[in-house]
Structure formats: C-alpha cells, structure tokens
Amino acid sequence: MDRSAYGARSEEETSSDEETGSYDGGEEETIDPEELRLKGNEYFKQRDYEEAALHYTDAINVQPSAVLYSNRAACYIQLREFGKGLADGIKSLELDPDFVKGYYRAAQCLEAQGEFSSARAKCVAGLERKPGNKEILRLKQRVEDCAARRQAARDHLSGEEYSKAMRVLCEEGLLGLNHSAPIMALR
Secondary structure, three states, rough: OOOOHHHHOOOOOOOEEEOOOOEEEOOOOEOHOOOHHHHHHHHHHHOOHHHHHHHHHHHHHHOOOOOHHHHHHHEEEEEEEEHHHHHHHHHHHHHHOOOOHHHHHHHHHHHHOOOOOHHHHHHHHHHOOOOOOOOOOHHHHHHHHHHHHHHHHHHHOOOHHHHHHHHHHHHOOOOOOOOOOOOOOOO
C-alpha cells in the first residue's frame, strides 16, 4: 500500500520490527494487531476508509491475517481502488483458502472491473466452501445478470453504439459494482 497516499507515517519516520511487533521510535512499545483491527473497524463504520486502511495496514505489518487483508480490501472497494482490493482479496485467500469473505472481496473487485466471468468463478469457489452464503449468492446473481446484459448489448449494437451503451450503463450503475449493495460486515 502506498501509505503516503493516505497521510500515513513514512518508513523513514517509523520502522517495524516484525519479530517483536513493535515500532522503533525511541521507546519500545508492543503493538497489538487486534487493537489496530478494532480501531480500523471503528474508522470503517465512520466511513473514513483511508484511515481504516491505514490501521489495517499497521496490523498486517505486525501480524498478517486473512481477516486483515479482507478488511483492507473492503476499504479499497469503498475508495474505488479495485486493483488494490483484488490483490488484498487474493492475499487473504493465500493465507486461508477457506476464508469465504476473501472470495467475496475478490469477486466484488472483479465485478467492478467488468471481469464478470472471473467474478463469477470467485463466487462459485466461495460457494463451494460455504454453500448457501447469501452475500455471495446475491453477488453471483448480479454478476451473471451484468454479463447477460453486456452480451445482449454486444449482440444488438455496433462497436461505437456498444461503447456508448456501456458508458451509459456504467454511469447509471446498471453494470458493474453496485455501491448501494451492502458490503459483508467486517470481522
């Protein structure tokens, strides 16, 4: 994460000691990743996604986990930084392949990028691990609907007409990430 983009401490200002989980800044203090996660959750609830992402990053630097990467992915989704969100969703799955929320986050980002086939595949993989997960089922249905609308547009419109139609669909929120849809709760 480019911490400077969110006003975070630079590496020159603080350095992380991964073994002790403390920051060098004169006095040694133990950093509790759970405390950082909870603080990030508070900022997320306040819709301060940049500050929440910083806290999750600090916690990741101390003790990486699937939950922390998933939570930071949720911030990136809200900040419309879908590439970063996708990377974090995938990282959460590398750490814990059974962590269903990682599939959900990755699929949300893929949907927002118009990668409906890949988004659907992430949904299917998540449902294999937790059949009946309502959030993933809704997302899978939405992705399938978007893919069908895009294909219908391709079938009926010429190249330039198709490009115009896609812009209108995206601008009206009829294609891609639906920001009014609830995001799965943070852990």
